[in-house]
Amino acid sequence: MKLDLDQTTVALARELARRVGEPVVDMAKAHTTTSVERAVLRLAGLSGADGDGLPWPNHLVDAVRAQVGLQHGVALPVWDALLRGQAGDLRELAEKSAAGAVQFRLPTGRDAEVARAAAGTAAAAGLTRVRARRTEREAMIAELGDPPRRPWIYLIVATGDIYEDIPQAQAAAREGADVVAVIRSTGQSLLDHVPEGATREGYAGTYATAENFRLMRAALDDVSRELGRYVRLTNYASGLCMPEIAALAGLERLDMMLNDSMYGILFRDINPLRTFTDQRFARQIHAHAGIIINTGEDNYLTTADAVSGAHTVTVSQLLNEYFAKEAGLADWQLGLGHAFEIDPDLPDSFRLELAHALLARSLFPDAPLKWMPPTKHMTGDIFRGYLLDGFFNLAGALTGQGILLVGMMTEAVVTPFLSDRDLALRNVRYVLDAAGALGEDFQPAPDGFIATRANTVLGEAIDLLHRIERDSLLTAIGEGTFGLMRRPADRGRGRDGVLAKAEDYLNPVADLLEGTADPAQWKGAA
Amino acid sequence: MKLDLDQTTVALARELARRVGEPVVDMAKAHTTTSVERAVLRLAGLSGADGDGLPWPNHLVDAVRAQVGLQHGVALPVWDALLRGQAGDLRELAEKSAAGAVQFRLPTGRDAEVARAAAGTAAAAGLTRVRARRTEREAMIAELGDPPRRPWIYLIVATGDIYEDIPQAQAAAREGADVVAVIRSTGQSLLDHVPEGATREGYAGTYATAENFRLMRAALDDVSRELGRYVRLTNYASGLCMPEIAALAGLERLDMMLNDSMYGILFRDINPLRTFTDQRFARQIHAHAGIIINTGEDNYLTTADAVSGAHTVTVSQLLNEYFAKEAGLADWQLGLGHAFEIDPDLPDSFRLELAHALLARSLFPDAPLKWMPPTKHMTGDIFRGYLLDGFFNLAGALTGQGILLVGMMTEAVVTPFLSDRDLALRNVRYVLDAAGALGEDFQPAPDGFIATRANTVLGEAIDLLHRIERDSLLTAIGEGTFGLMRRPADRGRGRDGVLAKAEDYLNPVADLLEGTADPAQWKGAA
Amino acid sequence: MSVVRPYGDTTDDGMVQVSFTLPIPPDARAEGAALALARKMGLDPATVVHTRGVGPDFTFFVVYGRLTHSVDLSEVPVAERDFPLLTPAEVNREIRARLRRRMVVLGACIGTDAHTVGIDAILNVKGFGGEKGLEYYREMAVHNLGSQVEVDELVAAAQRMHADAVLVSQVVTQRDAHLHNTRELADAVHAAYPSGPRPLLIVGGPRFDPGAAVELGVDKIFARGTTPREVASYLAHTLAGAAA
Amino acid sequence: MSVVRPYGDTTDDGMVQVSFTLPIPPDARAEGAALALARKMGLDPATVVHTRGVGPDFTFFVVYGRLTHSVDLSEVPVAERDFPLLTPAEVNREIRARLRRRMVVLGACIGTDAHTVGIDAILNVKGFGGEKGLEYYREMAVHNLGSQVEVDELVAAAQRMHADAVLVSQVVTQRDAHLHNTRELADAVHAAYPSGPRPLLIVGGPRFDPGAAVELGVDKIFARGTTPREVASYLAHTLAGAAA
């Protein structure tokens, strides 16, 4: 059940999004970041950390940066060093460099050629491992099958302790979750390194680490087989280590990643240039890994009003779509976000929600939209909260959302209890089973309240896009256009980790993903 | 938003209901009951009880019955006795008769004429008092206004103690109740007398007494003025004293009464003949008092399955409509009952509910249908219960119900707590405000699931009416057609209180209400 | 682990949710009172997460907190089934073999309680939870007196029909109606059978505590979710067993 | 009446609702354990009205019962406002009159907490609940450092700017994060101001217990539903008052 929007208006909206996004992409293309470079090393097989938990990729990148700078990328200096026998492998090189026992240089001429070739082979090997995990996923889905129907049921676990998360995630799957997300400890976004190993001490979330990914994916593989249904795992490619997390997600066969083009800027005060640069590379890796991304427009409605700010969600969705496709993601990988955050005391609030949800559904017919539950207007009144979640579920069903994030009655109180999740899932089941097919009888009158509202929001979105095209996206972000958060382009965390690329910059992974590398190596690797 | 049902089918259904109901009406016309006669005395002004709480109307009727039998009605013997100076007034006559100090006789000729006239005057005076209360109501509504919108919000209080009921009823009104019902103590239906005075010891409900009626109506008049909205009061004209309760309701300005043609038979095991006879007179009084009746089809769905038994609800509604109109009630007085009792685990249960609710709405376009909440499938899971009530409220809004009985999350646990009622009202408010107007966008597809289901149920109802026409309603009741309760015609409580009328039977109240009495008196009285 | 505590989202976090209304206006004092009450219940720390005035004189609260109490499972009195669960065939065989006649079962809903669905679920052939009711058991002669039966009527019927078991349902619990009625019934039965064998006295209803049989003077209590087979098995085990 | 008990539908019926999960499979023993726990909380009688197995190893319960505890209102520690509620104009006048300079107010969200809506509601002109935030007060110089501010950064800023008051928000409470962070802050401030006047230390957040200020080493705690005016009035009363 869709709205029939005026297709020339829709085309205009996309064209404006392209014009707004292009300069940002060009900017991102012209830069690299410490995290991008570390991601390259991780894909090339470097992992582990020193005794204090500082990862070897950080050591190696820092050493290279200190000696020859990062503007050329880590690849040339690193593989040149290996070829010069400074160490037997990346790990040894990292350890030595940490001890200051490695001399890096920027190879030139023939040396550069060889280094480039070696780096390319290593990168190709890494991407092949990622590809293998993707094939693995596709095989399991072929064997076990996808969830029987849409929307997919998406549940969060957040105990802070991976060993508590696992049983809870398995319980959630058994009770019907199609997707399980492990949210991260409050602090992780701001860490400029990815913690190592299995962790038990997160706050309001569990650290994203390669080992935690592996443990949880294995546990979900077990229930998947038990249930005869492939249960997807989600985490967050967000914060200062976005590209590295994306790499680890690809290597550990995560299935979805929260990955928004502006969330880090707006809600973590991360530098815009850093975020856009990290994001582009992270999304290229996601595209290759066959991972579905989830964007974060829902968050804007927690700080801005969901009615007056509705069009900012639409604009952000259009931008996320543009950036995603530029990075190589396909429609089926775009879990664009929106949310049920209108003040429930507002007259006709439910019909307004339907209008907004239908607009997104109709603008992005081929994307598996991510439908987020009420949070801002949830209170300690858990009964009312449970009712609101029921109507959120109904709106999701009526408007054909692809991924339904299950709302919790204790949203305003605690991170979900085991029982909250069970109650929430039964809420979803009731609504989908009892009223899921109501869409058949639900036909927004062409000039009725819902269609009118949807067109108004689309109109406001186009006006805003015009304004942003004039002032630039960075200006708009600086002025608090999204979520009312003002984030000037020159401020925010992680700026010092951003570098303008030099002429001879090399990123063997990006080259392969963008198809600019020597196809021979690629084949050799594939 | 209605269904367009085939009007000839609808007409056929009504015609069949008439054919099924007529013989029952004839039977009721041919009989009287102890309670009918006591109601006549109450309308004529007799009230109060002896030291043991046995009401004077009971004493007087029993005495008359013992001496001259009731087949002639109490009126002639009683007013004859008064005219013969056996006592100064009804009360004195009752007291003396209780002491065995009155000689009753059946007056004849001139004496009968005079007695008939005196009785008529007394009856007319009573009916005039009832009419005055009706005028009073109309005046208050004109002054304070009706609830701003449909559906009216109907709430139950049931502490067993009138003095706890009153603050709770006032609280309910302040929080938005348009109608307050005080349900009765479990035992009252089976009492063959109406208790006296203010009571504090009911079980799961409060006794219906003239004084409790008066106290509660006065308390609601106060809040009505406070709120600038006339708050209606409901009770139950049910059980062995149905006509007397109807009389008291008229005298104390109650606004609605639960009054079903079969509830007492099915759920209280009261004799069918007794019930139908009492019911007819009770409804004549309700018609005169301008009281809206609520029928009890919802109850069937607590003992029978709401899907397989859906058509029995339709049949019963058609019969209740027929009996009501025959007794002089108008469409606006018919709160025909139905309920949201389908097993919520049944696929499409919500759409089935919509189909059934729409059928009733479309069959009785001018009646203020009474929409009852889920009860049978409510469990100790109060959260799920709260959600179900939300969807019940939504169905009520989408199908334009007239009176919405507010469901309680503790339905399966306790008689409602104060807080349950508050939570329930906020549930109603949210749903009506947020989604109430959704009807605009809700258009059952002509051959869709909902329309098809509605027509199926109507078809089944017509088949059943055909069968009942063949076998008679009493047979159908005996076979457990309604609510699966088997109630043979010759069984059940209160049969001994039913008497065939003699040729010279006199009921001055009925004569006035049926317009067969000498209009002079009527005018004299009016 | 024999000692358990409530589980919110981590082992032994002890988290519980509580809601109640206090008959005082919503203000700082009311919040304080709610907290104090929560602490008395053993919630520490306790947080009032929701406060709502209900009219001018009442306040509703939702409280979350960590419960300091725990339960030692080894000390929990368990109302375990103390009789084997039999199939209808086995039940019939038991009765035939031991009782050597059909078992006379009397059912009713006493007092002013008109809730028959529960007792019917146990007695009627239709049954409950996919199990057929006692009427389906060949070796049982079931008499369902329906609802609103007076205690003395019931006792008289029991004597007249030489009932082996009397099954009574009580659903209305407001003001402990079910407890009063059950005690009244128990007294009447014991009075009617001063010496010698008396019928088994069984009550049921959604709000009974299965552990309270002795206290209420009956032989057995069945609560929420009882199925006919459980009742049949109990009867066969107890009566037939006794007869043997 | 100074002693109150929970109110279900009749005075002093003491009815409360409780729900919790136990880490044991749903069976008779689990029901027994739930009842035992409810009794320890003071529910008597208690009835388990809902039991639901959550996976194989957990059971969720809903319990209703009569609470034996009651509260004596006269003994309830009330977190009453101990300062007058002023209008913005009055606040400004107070500060001008007594402090004789603008009051320097520093705000931040410390640790890794990124929830700024709460502190912004208090500081931003936009305000909260229809009241303008502190930035609107002419006599206040408000500096909102935003979120994720390290404690030492904050303390340094306080000293650099000669802050009169430091306002901190803590929303994430899992594993008592808000309490740890608050204590850490308090220690740092006291260490930084070993002697002489130090800025007022104020924390706020939805899950704080307003009564815990002393315990946490801060001057004042504001919880759920705080409005800017309350905070402004408190500041004027305390700081200006002190200065006078």
Ligand code: B12
């Ligand atoms: C159906 C119903 C009715 C129907 C009853 C129809 C009928 N012929 O039975 C009607 C509509 C007539 C009705 C009327 C009233 N009801 Co009613 N009703 C219910 C309802 C919705 C469902 C009860 C039910 O059928 N459960 C299904 C059966 C299968 O479950 P069960 O009874 O628990 O039985 C199982 C076990 O308990 C056990 N069991 C039960 N009895 C026995 C006996 C034996 C021997 C054994 C072995 C086992 C056993 O086995 C059964 C199968 O597992 C409940 C609310 C609810 N959802 O529970 C209210 C409820 C029971 N009713 C209630 C009330 C107050 C009334 C009225 C008194 C209201 C009024 N004042 O008018 C009236 C009057 C009736 C009266 N005098 O008793 C209250 C009782 C409150 C309380 N706890 O005290 C309830 C809880 C609703 C509420 N919250 O107010 N009701």
Ligand code: B12
């Ligand atoms: C909005 C929101 C977000 C937004 C925050 C945007 C922003 N810039 O603030 C976003 C989407 C970014 C977000 C993210 C997360 N959130 Co969040 N979020 C919320 C939400 C929905 C609303 C909070 C809010 O804005 N309330 C409105 C304000 C006005 O109320 P308030 O904060 O209570 O403030 C009032 C009073 O407390 C007081 N006050 C507050 N601070 C101060 C300070 C002073 C000095 C004074 C005087 C008064 C005062 O005055 C205010 C006005 O009355 C809550 C759920 C809920 N409904 O409460 C979850 C919630 C707070 N979030 C939660 C979590 C876990 C997170 C994450 C950590 C999840 C994750 N692991 O990814 C992330 C990461 C953020 C981080 N690192 O902290 C949890 C916290 C659980 C807990 N109790 O520990 C909650 C409760 C949701 C849940 N149940 O899981 N969140």
Ligand SMILES: Cc1ncc(COP(=O)(O)O)c(C=O)c1O
């Ligand atoms: C798009 C997106 N990214 C990231 C996050 C959270 O991740 P972080 O750990 O970086 O706060 C969220 C939180 O909901 C989100 O919506």
Ligand SMILES: Cc1ncc(COP(=O)(O)O)c(C=O)c1O
């Ligand atoms: C139509 C009708 N009459 C009467 C009653 C209850 O009255 P009584 O006190 O006779 O059981 C009900 C109960 O809901 C009812 O629906």
